[in-house]
Amino acid sequence: MNLLHLxxxxxxxxxxxxxxxxxSAYPIIESIHVLGITLLVGTVSIVDLRLLGLVLKREEVSExxxxxxxLTWCGFVIMFVSGFLLFWSKAEQCxxxxxxxxxxxxxxxxxxxxxxFHSTVYRRVATWGESAATPNRAKLAGVISLALWSAIIVSGxxxxxxx
Amino acid sequence: MTVLSVxxxxxxxxxxxxxxxxxxxxxxxxxxxxxxxxLLGGTILLVDLRLFxxxxxxxxxxxxxxxxxxxxxxxxxxxxxxxxxxxxxxxxKCYYNTAFRAKMAILFVALLFHFTLHRDAVAATKQxxxxxxxxxxxxxxxxxxxxxxxxxxxxxxx
Numbered sequence: 252m253n254l255l256h257l258x259x260x261x262x263x264x265x266x267x268x269x270x271x272x273x274x275s276a277y278p279i280i281e282s283i284h285v286l287g288i289t290l291l292v293g294t295v296s297i298v299d300l301r302l303l304g305l306v307l308k309r310e311e312v313s314e315x316x317x318x319x320x321x322l323t324w325c326g327f328v329i330m331f332v333s334g335f336l337l338f339w340s341k342a343e344q345c346x347x348x349x350x351x352x353x354x355x356x357x358x359x360x361x362x363x364x365x366x367x368f369h370s371t372v373y374r375r376v377a378t379w380g381e382s383a384a385t386p387n388r389a390k391l392a393g394v395i396s397l398a399l400w401s402a403i404i405v406s407g408x409x410x411x412x413x414x
Numbered sequence: 415m416t417v418l419s420v421x422x423x424x425x426x427x428x429x430x431x432x433x434x435x436x437x438x439x440x441x442x443x444x445x446x447x448x449x450x451x452x453l454l455g456g457t458i459l460l461v462d463l464r465l466f467x468x469x470x471x472x473x474x475x476x477x478x479x480x481x482x483x484x485x486x487x488x489x490x491x492x493x494x495x496x497x498x499x500x501x502x503x504x505x506x507k508c509y510y511n512t513a514f515r516a517k518m519a520i521l522f523v524a525l526l527f528h529f530t531l532h533r534d535a536v537a538a539t540k541q542x543x544x545x546x547x548x549x550x551x552x553x554x555x556x557x558x559x560x561x562x563x564x565x566x567x568x569x570x571x572x
Contacts, residue, residue: 282567286455286560288448293456300485307481310473318470322463404452405445412441 258342270340277340284333290326292400294319302385302393312385313376350409357406361399368392421505430502440503447496451563453489457482458559461536465552475539475548513572517565524558 261267270276300306301315338345345351372388379385385393424430433439461479463469470478479486501508508514535551 278568278571282564285448285451285567286563288452289455289459289563292452293459296453297456297460297482297485306485307470307478309477309481310470314472315470318472319460322460322469400452401449404448408445408448409441 255346258346261339261342264339267339267342270336277337280333280336284330284337287326287329287333288404290322291330292326292404294323294326295400296397298323299393299396302389304384304390312379312389316373316376344414345410348410348413350406350413354403354406354410357399357403361396361403364392364395364399418509421501421509424498424502425505427502429499430505433499433503440500443496443499443503447493447500450489450493450496453485454493455559455563457486457489458555462552462556465535465539465548465555467549475536479536508569511569511572513565513568517562517569520558520561520565524555524562527554527558 270280297306298316298319301308301310301312307315338351368389372386372392379389425434433443460469461475461482464471464473464475464478532551532555535548538545539548
């Protein structure tokens with residue numbers, strides 16, 4: 252069974268069909284998905300902008316990260332569940348959609364970025380102290396994250412323009 | 415001068431005409447509108463959650479709001495400007511769209527609340543944190559902004 256078959260099977264399940272055929276289910280889930288951007292990407296951006304030394308300069312980076320991270324995870328769960336339901340109902344169309352494929356690739360990269368960041372430069376966050384300035388590699392991680400998440404939003408919106 | 419005539423004028427401006435004749439114009443400006451939503455919504459969310467006592471707890475909401483003010487105003491400017499450009503592309507569709515009308519009405523209330531009672535509630539956290547007053551202001555604010563977002567998304571569904 253390849254990926255296309257999996258998508259076709261998902262598409263044909265009763266839940267996928269129910270979401271697709273209900274007049275209100277898809278718009279409601281999509282609205283949740285769009286507004287969930289604020290919780291996921293909004294909080295990620297604020298951490299990134301702190302890494303760049305642009306906002307919350309009076310707060311230590313570790314303070315901002317540890318306090319905002321639970322909210323980001325919350326946003327991630329909302330986005331993943333709502334996004335998966337949207338995909339479920341249109342899996343067959345999503346499979347061949349270039350914007351959807353690009354989005355998944357970007358999501359993978361956006362997931363790798365904090366993994367690398369947290370296991371390398373962030374380990375020494377205690378030595379950054381209270382200074383507004385951060386190491387260049389931390390700034391780089393911030394810029395990459397902002398770019399990736401922006402591209403994810405853009406490609407996500409673009410899914411609707413490819414039929 | 416009626417609202418209708420302002421909308422008609424918007425559609426006849428150079429920007430409006432350019433948007434109406436462009437293939438990708440609306441799509442691109444819509445993406446910018448969404449990016450600004452992430453930042454503006456994120457900023458509002460962090461301050462309101464702080465009023466609830468969730469999130470950035472080590473600093474009072476007043477300090478947080480002050481530090482995030484440039485982000486709020488920056489993303490607010492982008493979202494209003496991109497919104498106006500999208501509006502100029504299809505002013506008549508928006509004028510008769512129930513969701514658009516609802517969005518504008520709720521947006522007006524949200525802004526009014528944000529710059530009066532909400533601002534007072536945030537400023538009051540300098541003295542005392544997490545009062546019932548602060549939590550109610552956060553609840554009303556989140557509800558209003560959420561409704562603005564929902565109505566905004568609904569414009570495309572009607």
